[in-house]
Amino acid sequence: MEHIFGRDHYRVIALIARIADISPEEAGQVTTAWKRTSPADRAKAWTELVRTTTETERYQILAAASLARREALAAAHRMQRMDWAFWAAASDAAAAVAAGPEIGNPYQTLTAPLATVMPSLAGRQAPADTSAADVTTAGRGGARTRKSASTP
Amino acid sequence: MNNPIRELSDAFPDAVVIVDSQGKTIAANAQAASLFGYNERELTNMPVKALFPGQLLTVPRQRSGREDTGRYFEVVGTRSDSTRFPAVAAWMPVLVDHFVAAVLTIRVIAESQSAQFVLSRGLETLIWEGQDRQALLRYLIRAREEERARIAADIHDDAIQVISAASLRAQQLGLQLRDPIARQVLGKLQETLNLSLDRLRQLIFDLRPPDLESGRLAAALRAYLEEMRSDSGIVYKLNDKMTAQAPDPVALLIYRNVREALTNVRKHARARTVTVELLDIEDGCLARVVDDGVGYDPAEVEARPGHLGLVLIKERAELAGGWCRIESCPGAGTTVEFWVPLAESFAEPGAGRGRAG
Numbered sequence: 118m119e120h121i122f123g124r125d126h127y128r129v130i131a132l133i134a135r136i137a138d139i140s141p142e143e144a145g146q147v148t149t150a151w152k153r154t155s156p157a158d159r160a161k162a163w164t165e166l167v168r169t170t171t172e173t174e175r176y177q178i179l180a181a182a183s184l185a186r187r188e189a190l191a192a193a194h195r196m197q198r199m200d201w202a203f204w205a206a207a208s209d210a211a212a213a214v215a216a217g218p219e220i221g222n223p224y225q226t227l228t229a230p231l232a233t234v235m236p237s238l239a240g241r242q243a244p245a246d247t248s249a250a251d252v253t254t255a256g257r258g259g260a261r262t263r264k265s266a267s268t269p
Numbered sequence: 270m271n272n273p274i275r276e277l278s279d280a281f282p283d284a285v286v287i288v289d290s291q292g293k294t295i296a297a298n299a300q301a302a303s304l305f306g307y308n309e310r311e312l313t314n315m316p317v318k319a320l321f322p323g324q325l326l327t328v329p330r331q332r333s334g335r336e337d338t339g340r341y342f343e344v345v346g347t348r349s350d351s352t353r354f355p356a357v358a359a360w361m362p363v364l365v366d367h368f369v370a371a372v373l374t375i376r377v378i379a380e381s382q383s384a385q386f387v388l389s390r391g392l393e394t395l396i397w398e399g400q401d402r403q404a405l406l407r408y409l410i411r412a413r414e415e416e417r418a419r420i421a422a423d424i425h426d427d428a429i430q431v432i433s434a435a436s437l438r439a440q441q442l443g444l445q446l447r448d449p450i451a452r453q454v455l456g457k458l459q460e461t462l463n464l465s466l467d468r469l470r471q472l473i474f475d476l477r478p479p480d481l482e483s484g485r486l487a488a489a490l491r492a493y494l495e496e497m498r499s500d501s502g503i504v505y506k507l508n509d510k511m512t513a514q515a516p517d518p519v520a521l522l523i524y525r526n527v528r529e530a531l532t533n534v535r536k537h538a539r540a541r542t543v544t545v546e547l548l549d550i551e552d553g554c555l556a557r558v559v560d561d562g563v564g565y566d567p568a569e570v571e572a573r574p575g576h577l578g579l580v581l582i583k584e585r586a587e588l589a590g591g592w593c594r595i596e597s598c599p600g601a602g603t604t605v606e607f608w609v610p611l612a613e614s615f616a617e618p619g620a621g622r623g624r625a626g
Contacts, residue, residue, distance in 0.1 A: 156606075157550065160550050160608060164591075167608075201596040201598045
């Protein structure tokens, strides 16, 4: 599964598996939290994700986001609670988990809404040095250089 | 066979078969006998290939330290009753009584592991096919732009010139005609020629909006929104908060994507208002198209083919190194937002050429 969802594939799969168990009340919490996040911050976080990753990693991030979105959409149907903020939140969180917490602030921004019902997502803090100018992390295909993960 | 090796192989949890350089079994442990359904004596001298019919098994002939020894590979074993089972196996050359033999370790794949293999291979195939589909779409997007540019140039350089020349000649002819009926017919002919010219110029405008050529993305979008308002009555709001100017190819991509989203609003949304926003985000442009229409159920719409417009919006944004989100649900309108970097990280064919109109 690593080549599909990246090096954090276990966490991605765990997240996707957990979506099916979300209760209607929890879905409401996630939706509220997602709507509270500034759209500009979310856009910046996504932009950071695509700018700091290789094409292969981007494919893995999008695969994780897409599958999580589908699971959340199916869960929303089961709960008869159709609000697209819910599956958007699941998609955001899965993308951030696939990218890894090294991305810093975007990780927090994108996982925060789902983390209201999956506290383990918030447990993975960004490394302290992500505010530095450059952070080099070992990606699946070798080392990759990431720009600052901070958002202006 | 010396006893230490025999004792060692019997202590293994996996099936172990010791093979000579000719590929014949010298010895097998109890686990191998049980797995293949033979007794240990029956297994002795049996060609190892008989246990894995139809599969290429190369017996290592020396202790070469080759990388492929000691590594597991997938095989399908065949029992004495001809039933088959999936397994993984690994070769390891050993020195037995002063000659080199090879130890073949066989581990049966449990049903769940087997299913995981199948699933994993299925997913790999899907990924390859997904990548092929993406490459094809990208090729189509490029081809479409090239074709648009070519058609616009052809219309300008050929059809418009020819019709303009015909119109001029008709005017000259009009000066010589005295018969009022003939002059009336010629007048109609000139009207028709002028109408054709107008239509061709409109077509060029649609293919390559002139405002885009002068770097005015918002003006080009406003022109389209205005046309949409007068055709369909959908009220629009355009918030252009971009301070940076997008290079031509990027502006063309943003224009195409917003226009595609607006075409969907026009055709399907039954919206009363639509808001288009252009924002500066992280050295790129975030474009957002939000309508207050009937929305749709993504589970239903995305499951059926034929929503190529939405796919193209997404692919164009990703091709440019950006991202895209298209969300909706019944009764909640539709939101299309995408971000593309302003630096030209892609080649939009045809962009940047001289305007044809």
